[in-house]
Amino acid sequence: MTRRKVIWHIGPADPGTAFLADALQGRSLELAERGVSVPTGAWHEIEDQIWKHKGVSLVSTPDISRADADKIALHLTGLRDLEVHLVLLVRDLPTQVYAAWQAGLAHGSTTPLKKYTARLTDPSREHWQAEEFWAGHDLGRILQGWTRAIHAERVHVISVDQDPDASWTALLGAAGVTDLPRPEAFTAPALRAELDPEWVLDVTTAWAKLIADRGFDLQGSVINASAASAGVGAGRSDQLEAVAELLTRATAEVERLTAEVVELRAANERLDAKRLKHKRRVERLRADLSSPS
Known part of the structure; x- marks a missing residue:
């Protein structure tokens, strides 16, 4: 009997890997040919699709890394008795x-x-921007919260390059797929913030120690890439170019959604007109039927 297996990308909540869910959906037919299902929808619908598929199911929901203990338990309960593998692309x-x-x-x-980096690196982490960032990016917090009921060998921490192809290849590799190219999709330019190297080393060393102590599957190093790039931030011109590109894309997306809303409103108005027309027709028929012959 084919065993149901779930490969679940749970974080960190890095915007650089947010494209993966749509990319998987864009390659869902090719993945299905390889026996890999890509469930979509609300979580209860995803669970239903996982249970219906006798094979590997591949899910990418990195924002779930922010979940609290109750939400984690709720999501994992529905997958009880399945072979669940948690993937973190770092x-x-x-x-x-x-x-x-x-x-x-x-x-x-x-x-x-x-100012943003100063708030994030403040040891108190009291500012709301710091709280929001670390809720989805603190590898220690994510691992401690998500792995209480998961075998260590089924927790995969994968260090990936900035290039989105690296994240795509790593996630598909976890599902045993090695020959499927990434679909075209916009990903924000990958630049680096200038951070204190000692602070970065302290944070990533603590992550590495937790991973080693718990015996999780580590591919690559969560220390080396971060330590090597900590003191070298993006130049101002690169930042301006990246931000301009991002805002241009965001503006285009807003315009697309606005046009879509206009079309939907027009369609709703047409449907309302038809509904009113049918309602009047029904009322006339009822009047005719109820009148004495």
């Missing part, structure tokens, strides 16, 4: 910080990069 920390700042700009933030 880009270097300076790149993750820059990507989070960049995503904030796209959603209206006006915080300068230097």
Whole structure:
């Protein structure tokens, strides 16, 4: 009997890997030919699709890394008795910080990069931007919260390059797929924030120690790439170019969604007109039927 197996990308909540869910959906037919299902929808629908598929199911929901204990338990309960593998795709920390700042700009933030990094590196982590970042990026917190009921050999921490192809290849590799190219999709330019090298080394060393102590499957190093790039931030011209490209894409997406809303409203108006017409017709028929012959 074919065993149901779940490969679940749970984080970190790095905007640089957010494209993976749509990319998997874009290659769902090719993956299905290889026996790999890509469940989509609300979580209960994903669970149903996982249980219906006798084979490997591949899921990417990196924002779930922010879940609290109750939400984690709720999600894992529905997968009980399945072979669940948790995958964490970890880009270097300076790149993750820059990507989070960049995503904030796209959603209206006006915080300068230097101030943003200062808030994130403050040991108290009291500012809301720090709390939000670390909730989805602190590897120690994510691993401790998600792995209580998961065998260590089924927890895969994979260090990946900035290039989105690296994340795509790593995730598919975890599902045993090695020959499927990444579909075309926009990913924000991968730049790095300038961070204190000693601070970066302290954070990533603590992560590495936890991974080693718990015996998780580590591919690559969560220390080396971050330590090597910590003191080398993106230049101002590169930052301006990246932000301009991101905002241009965001503006285009807003325009596309606005046009889509206009079309949907027009379609709803047409449907309302038809509904009213049919309602009046029904009322006339009822009146005719109820009148004496």
